[in-house]
Amino acid sequence: MSFYKFVTKAFKCFVNIFYKYKVIGAENIPDEGNIIIAANHKSNLDPIFLAAAIENREVAAIAKKELFKIKPLAYILKKLNVIPINREKPDISTIKNILKAIKDGYVLGIFPEGTRIKEPGFGKAKAGLSMFAIKGKAQVVPISIISNYKLFNRVTVYIDKPISFEEYYKQKLTSEENERLSQNVLEVIKENYYIHSK
Structure with missing residues (x-):
């Protein structure tokens, strides 16, 4: 293994x-093809919830490069396909x-807001999600993590x-246009979040 x-x-x-853990829509992760998963981000537990939900593919997540300064953690993250990124300027x-x-x-695996949003509600999506989807010719799967994170x-x-x-794919988009497309995905995540929070 x-x-x-x-x-x-x-x-x-x-x-x-x-937790009372439940996954809805696992069949929406295709078994092959270029795929990006995009989820809301409120807790350090989110990557665990996502990794546990996706059984048919290996996930390569993006994480802030600061995490890789801790040597034992950096070793584990690399083994788990995690890619370090400078969030301000990749x-x-x-x-x-x-x-x-x-x-x-x-x-x-991407969190479109770029960081944890600890307060209620959502942040704004960054351009990266759209840029990677277009350059990587990948479909984007919106995922809503709904939890109060209490045991x-x-x-x-x-x-x-x-x-x-x-x-x-063949268009040259501005940063603002990429942000708008990323935000469109985040709106789907938000809508599903509120529908399934009830």
Whole structure:
């Protein structure tokens, strides 16, 4: 068993023991093809909830480069396909690593808001989601993580159908246009969040 599979199995045990954990729409993650998953982000538990939800593909997540300064953590993150990124200004090599992960068959995991939004509600989507989807010729799967993050309470991971960016593949978009397209995905995440929070 690979390290990735071992860890995700441990995550599944953890979420099922300590939360009323439920995944809706797992069939919306295609078994093959270029895919990005995009989810809301309120807690450090979110990557665990996501990794436990996706059983048919390996996820390569993007995380802030500061996490890689802690050597033991950096070792584990690399083993789990996590790609470090400078959130303020991603460099060319990072972008190439991200696009290579998509091309190599990993499901790329992104939080469109770029950081945790601790207060109620949602932040604004960054341009990166749209840019990676278009450059990586990937469909985007919106995922809503619905939880108050308290032990033994409900956690719902709602996975919606993939969104295609194909009409933009040959266009040169501005940063503002990429932000708008990313925000469109975040609006789907928000809508599903509020519908399934009831």
